[in-house]
Amino acid sequence: MAAYPFGEIEKKWQKAWEEGQVFKAPVRPDPATPKFYVLDMFPYPSGAGLHVGHPEGYTATDIVARYKRMKGFNVLHPMGYDSFGLPAQQYAVEHGIHPRITTERNIANIERQIKMFGFSYDWSRRVATTDPDYYRWTQWIFLQMFNAWFDPDARKARPITTLVEKLKREGLSGRALRDAVDAKRLAYMAEVPVNWCPALGTVLANEEVTNEGRSDRGNHPVYRRALKQWMLRITAYAERLVDDLKLCDWPESIKIMQRNWVGRSEGAEVEFRMPNSECRIVVFTTRPDTLFGATYMVLAPEHPLVEKITTADQQAAVRAYVEQAGRKTELERMADAKDKTGVFTGAHAINPVNQQQIPIWVADYVMMGYGTGAIMAVPAHDTRDFEFATKFKLPIVQVVQPPEGVDWRGYVEDGIAVNSGQYDGLTTAEFKKRITAELEAARLGKYAVNYKLRDWIFSRQWYWGEPFPIVHCDACGTVGLPDDQLPLRLPDLDDFTPEASDDPEAPPKPPLGRVKDWITVACPSCGKLAQRELNAMPQWAGSCWYYLRYLDPKNAARFCDPEIERYWMGPNGVDLYVGGAEHAVLHLLYARFWHKVLHDLGHVSTAEPFGKLFNQGMIRSFAYRDKRGICIPYDKVDSSGDKPTHVDTGEELQVSIEKMSKSLKNVVNPDDVIAEYGADTFRLYEMFMGPLEASKPWNTRDVPGVHRFLNRVWRMVAGDEEHASLVAEGAEDAETERALHKMVKKVGDDIEAMKFNTAISAMMEFVNVVYKAGSIAPSQAARFLLALAPFAPHLAEELWQKTGHAKMLAHEPWPExxxxxxxxxxxxxxxxxxxxxxGRIRVPVAAAKEAVLAAARAEPSVAPHLAGKTVRKEIYVPGKMVNLVAG
RNA sequence: GCCUGGGUGGCGAAAUGGCAGACGCAAGGGACUUAAAAUCCCUUUCCCGAAAGGGAGUGUGGGUUCGACUCCCACCCCAGGCACCA
Structure with a gap:
């Protein structure tokens, strides 16, 4: 395909933009100029480099950034790298290469790739989470949380000193005071059940554990085990994380996912007493109205009361069950969900509403981590209790009357109370309200809210993460480093392997523990020898606040200057944040949490970090399989016929659309596409494929289509050996002018609405109009180039220059x-x-209804359909449609 | 099981109460060329028909409306998320 010289042009303008610092945002912006902060989710610099999914979002934000600059905004459009993480750590373990080296290498490669696209990033603001100048402030924010507590009265975080004062006033001092304070910090240590993999020597996240209860990497056994870990008190913010979603202009589906993740539910805590025992079992229930139907109780295997209440003759069976349950990972417990297991403790509790004695069981379908770790079981109206009661032949008593024709067994919706004494006849809602109030009055229960959200396990036993700025001192306890000792740098190391062990009970030995001259340090508080914290932070840490560092990346005195923060973040935070939906919950929830802490402590001005969020869809691609199910690479597929066939054997192949992956041999490499067609074509193709939010398949066959369009633009403006340019002085044509205004309006509106595919088709239509007309005036060509520029900036700049403009178009105003x-x-x-x-009629825009209807009835193609009929109704939607109803 | 999206030509898609298939790909035809590529022009939802024209048509079945791809009800299929959360 004969083509315009994209290779040369793209290099030329990328160099010009970089050397001219064309896209540098002002360091001290003038508050009178409106701002626009458009942000991409920064990438993890993996060894595989960019895939075609990355530039999809980056192109979209680049179009918006370039457009907003033309509209007169100060645009902040930065890029950086989320460079701590497990892959570099594992690579280091396997190849003995320092993760810093591989990380630097990968960043260099991915940055080279990103720069090929000509994105208008302000590279002077680049950050990497592994830079000591960056993680210094990650550590500083951690210390902010360590030195803060959540004041339930103020519903916000406050400095820990306010708690210390308060507790002192209450008479606490010494060790007791310290323990009480430590237990309330936003960053605290606690013994929690974790997925412990002794062979890898680290705790694993749930998603790193397979269904078989083994590690995703290496297939080593994983055990459930209680370990002392750093925790962040995100649960204190559960309510605000849900409530403040109303401030976010986000896709509703993402908000729903976040709400579900936090999982707020309202109900009551109810106390069950036991005959001949002081023990009391507190349960959480969302259905206090079903109390009369509670026929047994269940404790989670880890529940502290299990041991106390189990009767002598049940002791052995309960112990065996608890021990076996403890060995299962959370995932195994879920896998066994269908088949309920459990053991009777021999003990009974008293149902507070009817004084009935009901048996207490232990079963692993009750989780220690949710509610109180104990439930009242109402088998008639709860699916799980119903299954359990059926299996173990426990009584099932109806207490809710479902609508006509619905079986009450297993009916879990609302209804009318029955078999509930004085409460019979109440609706579920009324009953809940009344019984909760009455339990509260009788001191047997209270209104309660529960969340699925758990506190965030924040430590990892690996090397390649931010070190905790913490020392452990025998005399002073856990002490944060003073600011002047930050950053606490990662010490160098030759062997990154966490100490592996076959013994699941052996204590963790993080790799940092081997750096003998690093681990001991003078306690910042008393000066005696103390131990550094040996764990490192998880990968999420650095990405929780990078959007703030971009605002003021070189500031050595603060994480960000407050005045600069107010300018770029006000009033609603980042104006546009684009990234994949895979971060719908964790990254966005964690970042919102950190932001709220910083907000409470007065460090940032907004309640929410990301005002508007947009999720790009996943780009997948065709995968071809032969009869045996073996994947065939693209260069072996002949798709010229009706059905794809194998180039060598002629065998017909099965096509499917799948995620790109090496094993499916369907990965499209951006480098290859750019080499063949250029960056502008790549950008345009990804935006033209379909709506940004939709998942869609990459189809290499379609790429030449948009490339052809750019060639047509080139020839229209510059001509080539065989074709003269269509630009002609004095060619101002009214039709072309009208088409141009219509196109510019549509392109502008579509960019604002993130509908890039239809913006591109509007430009294509305009070019088709010009080709039909045969000419275009210079001023019209210039305005067309301005509209095209956000999408295909290299081509637009080159043609802009060729048509006699001395200054770049990057900061030209958007055409009126x-x-x-x-x-x-x-x-x-x-x-x-x-x-x-x-039929169709042509009428003046302002024509009266009667005139239009008369013309419609008279229209030759319409009249025969009315012959012999009475027109009963006539509808005219001005300028849109006439409908004649005849019968 | 629950919660989100989505299902429109041979393919990617457009239209979100008012002309279904814009724009692009692929395919077919034509022009240019010794030829090919490139380029330009035309055709292209399906069925009946030589044509004019007619009929059907947006996953399936109902409904609301003068009018439904669009709104409502039920169902089927695909993708993503959650999943013993009491």
Missing amino acids: VRAEFLEEDTVEVPVQVNGKLR
């Missing part, structure tokens, strides 16, 4: 749209008879 060019004198109106299209 004038209403008089959008209006037409006459309009074509379709005419329907009984809702069926029969």
